[in-house]
Amino acid sequence: MGMTRVTAAQGSPSAAAIKNPVAASAESVADGKRLYLRHCASCHGSNAEGGPGNDLIPAAPDLTDSEWKHGSTDGEIFSAIKNGVPPELNMIPFGDQLKDAEIWNVVNYLRSIAKNAARPAAGAPPQSAAAAPTMRRGSIAVDPALQQLVDRAVADLAQRLNVDRSSIAVVEARAMVWPDAAMGCPRPGLMYPQVQQEGALIRLTTGGREYAYHSGGSRPPFLCEP
Numbered sequence: 673m674g675m676t677r678v679t680a681a682q683g684s685p686s687a688a689a690i691k692n693p694v695a696a697s698a699e700s701v702a703d704g705k706r707l708y709l710r711h712c713a714s715c716h717g718s719n720a721e722g723g724p725g726n727d728l729i730p731a732a733p734d735l736t737d738s739e740w741k742h743g744s745t746d747g748e749i750f751s752a753i754k755n756g757v758p759p760e761l762n763m764i765p766f767g768d769q770l771k772d773a774e775i776w777n778v779v780n781y782l783r784s785i786a787k788n789a790a791r792p793a794a795g796a797p798p799q800s801a802a803a804a805p806t807m808r809r810g811s812i813a814v815d816p817a818l819q820q821l822v823d824r825a826v827a828d829l830a831q832r833l834n835v836d837r838s839s840i841a842v843v844e845a846r847a848m849v850w851p852d853a854a855m856g857c858p859r860p861g862l863m864y865p866q867v868q869q870e871g872a873l874i875r876l877t878t879g880g881r882e883y884a885y886h887s888g889g890s891r892p893p894f895l896c897e898p
Protein backbone atom coordinates (compact mmCIF):
# COMPACT_ATOMS: atom_id res chain seq x y z
CA MET A 673 0.00 0.00 0.00
CA GLY A 674 1.57 3.29 -0.97
CA MET A 675 1.66 5.47 2.10
CA THR A 676 2.40 9.07 1.46
CA ARG A 677 2.73 10.09 5.07
CA VAL A 678 5.82 11.52 6.65
CA THR A 679 8.13 8.71 7.53
CA ALA A 680 10.12 9.66 10.57
CA ALA A 681 13.79 9.06 11.11
CA GLN A 682 13.21 6.32 13.65
CA GLY A 683 11.26 3.99 11.39
CA SER A 684 13.19 0.92 10.40
CA PRO A 685 13.76 0.16 6.71
CA SER A 686 13.44 -3.57 7.26
CA ALA A 687 10.11 -3.14 9.06
CA ALA A 688 9.00 -0.67 6.41
CA ALA A 689 9.53 -3.36 3.80
CA ILE A 690 7.05 -5.75 5.41
CA LYS A 691 3.89 -5.87 3.34
CA ASN A 692 0.49 -6.03 4.98
CA PRO A 693 -0.81 -9.48 3.95
CA VAL A 694 -4.31 -8.98 5.36
CA ALA A 695 -6.89 -7.16 3.23
CA ALA A 696 -8.66 -4.39 5.11
CA SER A 697 -12.05 -6.10 4.92
CA ALA A 698 -14.89 -5.14 7.22
CA GLU A 699 -14.21 -8.32 9.22
CA SER A 700 -10.52 -7.51 9.63
CA VAL A 701 -11.31 -3.96 10.75
CA ALA A 702 -14.00 -5.18 13.16
CA ASP A 703 -11.65 -7.73 14.70
CA GLY A 704 -8.90 -5.09 14.90
CA LYS A 705 -11.26 -2.79 16.73
CA ARG A 706 -12.22 -5.50 19.21
CA LEU A 707 -8.55 -6.25 19.89
CA TYR A 708 -7.71 -2.57 20.07
CA LEU A 709 -10.37 -1.95 22.70
CA ARG A 710 -9.17 -4.91 24.73
CA HIS A 711 -5.40 -4.35 24.58
CA CYS A 712 -4.65 -0.78 23.60
CA ALA A 713 -7.47 1.56 24.64
CA SER A 714 -6.31 1.73 28.26
CA CYS A 715 -3.24 3.68 27.16
CA HIS A 716 -4.08 5.12 23.74
CA GLY A 717 -7.70 6.01 24.54
CA SER A 718 -10.89 4.37 23.33
CA ASN A 719 -10.81 6.40 20.11
CA ALA A 720 -7.04 6.02 19.70
CA GLU A 721 -6.61 9.75 20.08
CA GLY A 722 -3.91 9.36 22.68
CA GLY A 723 -3.86 8.95 26.43
CA PRO A 724 -2.57 11.16 29.20
CA GLY A 725 -0.14 8.67 30.74
CA ASN A 726 0.56 8.52 34.45
CA ASP A 727 3.48 8.47 36.88
CA LEU A 728 4.80 5.25 35.39
CA ILE A 729 3.85 5.37 31.73
CA PRO A 730 4.37 8.44 29.54
CA ALA A 731 1.50 9.75 27.45
CA ALA A 732 0.59 7.32 24.67
CA PRO A 733 0.46 9.00 21.26
CA ASP A 734 -2.55 9.68 19.07
CA LEU A 735 -2.78 6.83 16.53
CA THR A 736 -5.29 8.57 14.26
CA ASP A 737 -3.17 11.52 13.15
CA SER A 738 -0.49 11.41 10.48
CA GLU A 739 2.41 11.71 12.89
CA TRP A 740 4.26 8.42 13.38
CA LYS A 741 7.45 8.81 15.38
CA HIS A 742 8.39 5.24 14.70
CA GLY A 743 7.46 4.98 11.06
CA SER A 744 4.20 5.35 9.17
CA THR A 745 4.10 2.31 6.91
CA ASP A 746 1.89 -0.64 7.76
CA GLY A 747 5.06 -2.69 8.32
CA GLU A 748 6.54 -0.23 10.80
CA ILE A 749 3.29 0.10 12.73
CA PHE A 750 3.02 -3.70 12.77
CA SER A 751 6.56 -3.89 14.09
CA ALA A 752 5.92 -1.28 16.82
CA ILE A 753 2.97 -3.34 18.03
CA LYS A 754 4.65 -6.74 17.75
CA ASN A 755 8.07 -5.78 19.15
CA GLY A 756 7.21 -2.73 21.21
CA VAL A 757 9.14 0.53 21.00
CA PRO A 758 12.67 0.14 22.38
CA PRO A 759 14.62 1.04 24.39
CA GLU A 760 12.18 2.00 27.18
CA LEU A 761 9.42 -0.33 25.95
CA ASN A 762 6.81 2.04 27.32
CA MET A 763 5.02 0.73 24.29
CA ILE A 764 5.13 -2.90 25.30
CA PRO A 765 5.60 -5.72 22.78
CA PHE A 766 2.43 -7.64 21.94
CA GLY A 767 4.14 -10.41 19.98
CA ASP A 768 3.38 -13.00 22.63
CA GLN A 769 -0.23 -11.93 23.17
CA LEU A 770 -1.43 -11.36 19.63
CA LYS A 771 -0.94 -13.50 16.55
CA ASP A 772 0.54 -11.75 13.51
CA ALA A 773 -2.81 -11.88 11.71
CA GLU A 774 -4.44 -10.21 14.71
CA ILE A 775 -1.83 -7.45 14.72
CA TRP A 776 -2.53 -6.81 11.03
CA ASN A 777 -6.22 -6.54 11.87
CA VAL A 778 -5.31 -3.88 14.44
CA VAL A 779 -3.23 -2.06 11.81
CA ASN A 780 -6.19 -2.19 9.42
CA TYR A 781 -8.46 -0.86 12.15
CA LEU A 782 -6.08 2.03 12.89
CA ARG A 783 -5.99 2.85 9.16
CA SER A 784 -9.78 2.85 9.05
CA ILE A 785 -10.03 5.48 11.79
CA ALA A 786 -7.19 7.67 10.54
CA LYS A 787 -8.28 11.31 10.50
CA ASN A 788 -7.27 11.76 6.89
CA ALA A 789 -8.48 8.34 5.79
CA ALA A 790 -9.49 9.77 2.44
CA ARG A 791 -7.58 7.09 0.60
CA PRO A 792 -9.09 3.64 0.95
CA ALA A 793 -6.39 1.07 1.56
CA ALA A 794 -5.34 -0.79 -1.56
CA GLY A 795 -7.67 -3.67 -2.21
CA ALA A 796 -10.07 -2.61 0.51
CA PRO A 797 -13.72 -2.22 -0.32
CA PRO A 798 -14.49 1.50 -0.05
CA GLN A 799 -17.26 0.73 2.44
CA SER A 800 -14.74 -0.13 5.16
CA ALA A 801 -14.48 3.59 5.87
CA ALA A 802 -18.18 3.51 6.67
CA ALA A 803 -17.47 1.39 9.75
CA ALA A 804 -17.93 4.57 11.76
CA PRO A 805 -21.24 4.12 13.53
CA THR A 806 -22.34 7.69 12.94
CA MET A 807 -22.39 7.06 9.22
CA ARG A 808 -24.86 4.24 9.39
CA ARG A 809 -28.00 5.27 7.59
CA GLY A 810 -31.35 4.84 9.29
CA SER A 811 -29.83 4.33 12.71
CA ILE A 812 -31.12 5.92 15.87
CA ALA A 813 -28.68 7.98 17.93
CA VAL A 814 -26.96 5.64 20.36
CA ASP A 815 -26.33 6.51 23.98
CA PRO A 816 -22.52 6.83 24.20
CA ALA A 817 -22.53 4.51 27.21
CA LEU A 818 -23.88 1.75 25.00
CA GLN A 819 -21.83 2.52 21.90
CA GLN A 820 -19.20 -0.10 22.58
CA LEU A 821 -21.79 -2.84 23.04
CA VAL A 822 -23.63 -1.71 19.93
CA ASP A 823 -20.39 -1.79 17.94
CA ARG A 824 -19.73 -5.33 19.10
CA ALA A 825 -23.23 -6.44 18.21
CA VAL A 826 -22.95 -4.83 14.77
CA ALA A 827 -19.54 -6.40 14.20
CA ASP A 828 -20.88 -9.81 15.22
CA LEU A 829 -23.92 -9.56 12.97
CA ALA A 830 -21.81 -8.31 10.04
CA GLN A 831 -19.55 -11.31 10.44
CA ARG A 832 -22.39 -13.80 10.86
CA LEU A 833 -24.27 -12.60 7.79
CA ASN A 834 -21.15 -11.67 5.87
CA VAL A 835 -22.50 -8.20 5.16
CA ASP A 836 -20.86 -4.84 5.48
CA ARG A 837 -21.29 -3.12 8.82
CA SER A 838 -22.59 -0.01 7.10
CA SER A 839 -25.64 -1.95 5.89
CA ILE A 840 -26.72 -2.58 9.48
CA ALA A 841 -28.88 -0.01 11.21
CA VAL A 842 -29.57 0.29 14.91
CA VAL A 843 -33.28 0.19 15.69
CA GLU A 844 -33.02 0.30 19.43
CA ALA A 845 -30.30 0.26 22.08
CA ARG A 846 -31.20 0.52 25.71
CA ALA A 847 -29.91 -0.42 29.10
CA MET A 848 -31.82 -3.31 30.69
CA VAL A 849 -32.01 -5.10 33.98
CA TRP A 850 -32.75 -8.72 33.11
CA PRO A 851 -34.65 -10.64 35.77
CA ASP A 852 -32.32 -13.63 35.66
CA ALA A 853 -29.20 -15.01 34.01
CA ALA A 854 -31.12 -16.05 30.89
CA MET A 855 -31.04 -12.35 30.03
CA GLY A 856 -34.36 -12.45 28.25
CA CYS A 857 -33.20 -15.23 25.97
CA PRO A 858 -33.75 -18.55 27.72
CA ARG A 859 -32.75 -21.76 25.98
CA PRO A 860 -35.31 -24.50 26.36
CA GLY A 861 -34.43 -26.99 29.07
CA LEU A 862 -31.79 -24.88 30.75
CA MET A 863 -32.05 -23.55 34.29
CA TYR A 864 -30.74 -20.10 35.04
CA PRO A 865 -29.57 -18.55 38.30
CA GLN A 866 -32.26 -16.20 39.55
CA VAL A 867 -30.02 -13.18 39.81
CA GLN A 868 -30.74 -9.87 38.19
CA GLN A 869 -28.33 -8.97 35.42
CA GLU A 870 -27.61 -5.45 34.32
CA GLY A 871 -27.14 -5.30 30.61
CA ALA A 872 -28.49 -4.04 27.35
CA LEU A 873 -30.94 -4.83 24.61
CA ILE A 874 -29.83 -3.94 21.11
CA ARG A 875 -32.05 -4.35 18.07
CA LEU A 876 -30.44 -4.22 14.65
CA THR A 877 -31.84 -4.43 11.18
CA THR A 878 -30.38 -5.35 7.82
CA GLY A 879 -31.78 -6.84 4.65
CA GLY A 880 -35.32 -6.27 5.90
CA ARG A 881 -34.89 -8.53 8.94
CA GLU A 882 -34.47 -7.65 12.56
CA TYR A 883 -31.98 -9.14 15.00
CA ALA A 884 -32.00 -8.81 18.77
CA TYR A 885 -28.80 -8.81 20.77
CA HIS A 886 -28.86 -9.20 24.51
CA SER A 887 -26.01 -8.62 26.88
CA GLY A 888 -25.63 -8.62 30.60
CA GLY A 889 -23.17 -9.05 33.41
CA SER A 890 -19.81 -9.70 31.80
CA ARG A 891 -21.34 -11.43 28.81
CA PRO A 892 -20.87 -9.54 25.55
CA PRO A 893 -23.90 -9.00 23.31
CA PHE A 894 -25.15 -12.25 21.83
CA LEU A 895 -27.71 -12.87 19.15
CA CYS A 896 -30.97 -14.02 20.70
CA GLU A 897 -32.35 -16.33 18.05
CA PRO A 898 -36.06 -16.95 18.11
Ligand code: HEC
Nearest residue numbers: 711712715730731732739740741742743752753757762763
Ligand atom coordinates in the same frame (compact mmCIF):
# COMPACT_ATOMS: atom_id res chain seq x y z
C1 HEC B 1 0.99 0.45 28.68
C2 HEC B 1 0.51 1.49 27.80
C3 HEC B 1 0.38 1.11 26.31
C4 HEC B 1 -0.36 0.07 25.77
C5 HEC B 1 -1.20 -0.98 26.50
C6 HEC B 1 -0.20 0.18 24.34
N1 HEC B 1 0.61 1.25 24.05
FE1 HEC B 1 1.20 1.80 22.17
N2 HEC B 1 2.43 3.20 22.96
C7 HEC B 1 2.51 3.53 24.30
C8 HEC B 1 3.51 4.57 24.48
C9 HEC B 1 3.89 5.23 25.81
C10 HEC B 1 4.04 4.84 23.20
C11 HEC B 1 5.16 5.82 22.85
C12 HEC B 1 6.45 5.03 22.88
C13 HEC B 1 7.67 5.83 22.52
O1 HEC B 1 7.59 6.69 21.64
O2 HEC B 1 8.72 5.52 23.11
C14 HEC B 1 3.34 3.95 22.27
C15 HEC B 1 3.58 3.92 20.91
C16 HEC B 1 2.83 3.19 20.01
C17 HEC B 1 3.00 3.20 18.57
C18 HEC B 1 4.04 4.02 17.81
C19 HEC B 1 3.41 5.35 17.47
C20 HEC B 1 4.27 6.24 16.61
O3 HEC B 1 4.10 7.48 16.72
O4 HEC B 1 5.11 5.76 15.83
C21 HEC B 1 2.04 2.40 18.04
C22 HEC B 1 1.81 2.11 16.57
C23 HEC B 1 1.28 1.86 19.14
N3 HEC B 1 1.79 2.36 20.31
C24 HEC B 1 0.20 1.02 18.98
C25 HEC B 1 -0.38 0.32 20.06
C26 HEC B 1 -1.35 -0.73 19.88
C27 HEC B 1 -1.98 -1.14 18.56
C28 HEC B 1 -1.59 -1.24 21.12
C29 HEC B 1 -2.47 -2.42 21.48
C30 HEC B 1 -2.18 -3.67 20.78
C31 HEC B 1 -0.82 -0.46 22.07
N4 HEC B 1 -0.09 0.46 21.38
C32 HEC B 1 -0.82 -0.66 23.43
C33 HEC B 1 1.79 2.96 25.33
C34 HEC B 1 0.98 1.83 25.21
